[in-house]
Amino acid sequence: MRIDDFIHQFSLADAAAEAPVTAKRRAYEALHARRRAVDPAGMQVRNERIADVKVRRFQPAHCRTGVVVYLHGGGWNLGSVDSHHGITADLAERLRREVISVDYRLLPEASYAEALADCQAVVETTAPVAVIGDSAGGRLAIDVAHTGEWQGVLGLIYPVVGTPTLDTLGADAPLLSRADVLSLWQAAAPDVPAIDTERPPAMTIEALAVERDPLTLPLERTIGSWRQAGASVGYRCAPDMVHSALHGHAELPLMQIAWQDFCQAIEGRLDDGA
Structure with missing residues (x-):
């Protein structure tokens, strides 16, 4: 698939910015339901609750020890397991x-603090070897690591870092503009923990970004600060890819390469006992 075709398919133009969040959620879920692939052979999937938080557990065949917690993206007001x-x-x-996907509470019905509390509760209960999050979930993963006692491998996929402003964000890009980021941030910001952005949230981090994304520039700057502070940070950026391209990792060759490299890096960190 060409990236332009992916962008066309993933445009949520039908769910305009003025539409109720419930309508945007229906469009978002329908969009991804149409693209959902068959689970790998031998994969066991079950829904349950951990610390009274809804989760979905994915257990592959020949599963190794050590669970991984995944925090999904969606701007804190969209997305699900x-x-x-x-x-x-x-x-x-x-x-x-085993990967545990957290169905944390969403804005505006819940606050960012409540969404973060859901993620923290699952992490504290399961003691995962890695916490991985994409986009808004990447920021939740950072804040989980900063505010709790969990230690492990932190995986970040085009996360929101620092305090987004017009001065810190990169250029507008398809599927995510600077105005989008700032609007979503405004809704979450009152309850986002105040942290030192130059202090690494974990000492072992693997990050994946995409070239055409306003969140990439601040991420790269932050990674530089984390490395200077002593963290071991692996980083790759998928050329010509856009925010949300992770959903097309099986069809977009450049995203597939970056995703494979990211997963192999996480696996290598875990094998090394990081």
């Missing part, structure tokens, strides 16, 4: 470990 089912199933298969 359903919308990210394909990503988490593929991640579990690649890592050969």
